[in-house]
Amino acid sequence: MIGTKQSNELKEEYIVIIGDGEFAEIAYEYFTHDSSYEVVAFAVEKEYMTKESLFDLPVIPLEEIEKLYPNDKYKVFTAITFTKLNRVRTRLYNDVKAKGYKFVSYVSSNAFVWRNAKIGENTFIFENNVIQYNVNIGNNVVMWSGNHVGHRASIGDNCFISSHVVISGYCKVMENCFLGVNSTLVDTITIAKDTLVGAGSVIAKDILEEGNIYVGSPGKSINKTVYEKFKI
Incomplete structure (x- = not known):
């Protein structure tokens, strides 16, 4: 059974999940059954609150997190997907970080991660x-x-990599990118920040201009930027 080994271990640290949507529910499930962290609450900005509890845990206003779950006792994880090309997740991450909180990351026990790979904070790897x-x-x-993700490749901050994406060796994906399902990056290429690569697309050359959308095989830029698409 997935997560059996860790789910039976004593929980070592307590965390608050930022968000209460589908990804927050998934994060709760994975942290609970496949990590040493115990989720104690969810936090949502007041204007977006629609419920008082989730999984029998409180959903609190994010504006009150410091009072209810102080940063010397609790850590956090921001469970937001790629809304507005990762801008919402990034804003909340930065806002809570400014309050002095430390962030946890989750790496599935069923992922293969080589020993010298480096993984940042508030990162979730299925x-x-x-x-x-x-x-x-x-x-x-x-x-x-x-x-x-092939050898010596790098993925910048605030990216969202969907499913069955191939990032070949020595590739460099800059910050705030979105890579769609089954997309492929040929080895050694660079992808500029704020790039959206559509599902099934194959990128065989560097993308050096920021904010473009690429689709097809080989991937070609369409006549619309991510700034227009996401209104950012």
């Missing part, structure tokens, strides 16, 4: 990811299930 030799993954990154 099952069946393969992260090879000397890979560097930044802060506030989400990697859904089944991706391959």
Whole structure:
């Protein structure tokens, strides 16, 4: 059974999950059954609160987190997906970090992570990811299930890697990117910040201009930027 080994261990640290949507529910499940962390609450900005509890745990106003769950006793994880090209998750991450909180990361016990790979804070790595030799993954990154990250590749802060993405060796993905399901990056290429790569696209050359959307095989830029698409 997935997570059996860790789910039976004594919980060592307490965390508050920022968010109460689908990703927050998934994060609760994974932290609870496949980590040494115990989730004690969820926190949401007051204007977006729609419930008082989730999984029999309190949903509190984010504005009151310092009073209810002080940063000397609790850590946090920001469970927001790629809303507005990762901007919402990044804003909340930075806001809570400014309050002095430390962030946890989750790496599935069913992921393969080579011993010298580096993984930043507030990063969530699902099952069946393969992260090879000397890979560097930044802060506030989400990697859904089944991706391959080749040797010496790097993924910048605030990226969202969907599922079954291939990032070949020596690739460099800059911050705030979104890589769609089954997309492929050929080895040694660089992807500029704020790039969106559509599902199934194959990128074989450097993308050096920021904010573009690429689709197809080979991937080509469409006549619309991410800033227009996401209204950012």
